[in-house]
Amino acid sequence: xxxxxxxxxxxxxxxxxxxxxxxxxxxxxxxxxxxxxxxxxxxxxxxxxxxxxxxxxxxxxxxxxxxxxxxxxxxxxxxxxxxxxxxxxxxxxxxxxxxxxxxxxxxxxxxxxxxxxxx
Numbered sequence: 001x002x003x004x005x006x007x008x009x010x011x012x013x014x015x016x017x018x019x020x021x022x023x024x025x026x027x028x029x030x031x032x033x034x035x036x037x038x039x040x041x042x043x044x045x046x047x048x049x050x051x052x053x054x055x056x057x058x059x060x061x062x063x064x065x066x067x068x069x070x071x072x073x074x075x076x077x078x079x080x081x082x083x084x085x086x087x088x089x090x091x092x093x094x095x096x097x098x099x100x101x102x103x104x105x106x107x108x109x110x111x112x113x114x115x116x117x118x119x
Contacts, residue, residue, distance in 0.1 A: 003029040007048035009039040011057045036060030050077040066096045
């Protein structure tokens, strides 16, 4: 069985490690990035099967990163990670073709189930 590769992008190291550990425990290969620019490089070089993308990051935020991802790949599943509900940002993310939203306080088991459904 070939492991699906997921890129997790978050500027909070603790959350990044938590979600990485949970995904690896569920047999996903996980690569990480701490900002949008690094994420774009990893997408180009490592070719992940899906992306978990924090919406609020310094330098290059999640929506800017999602916009760049869509210019290069319209079909790559991208899940926006957020701790806050902002209707305007959610609308923009949907317009840019986000696959789904992950609330940082949500059950990671459910999130992993949602990921499994796309592969």
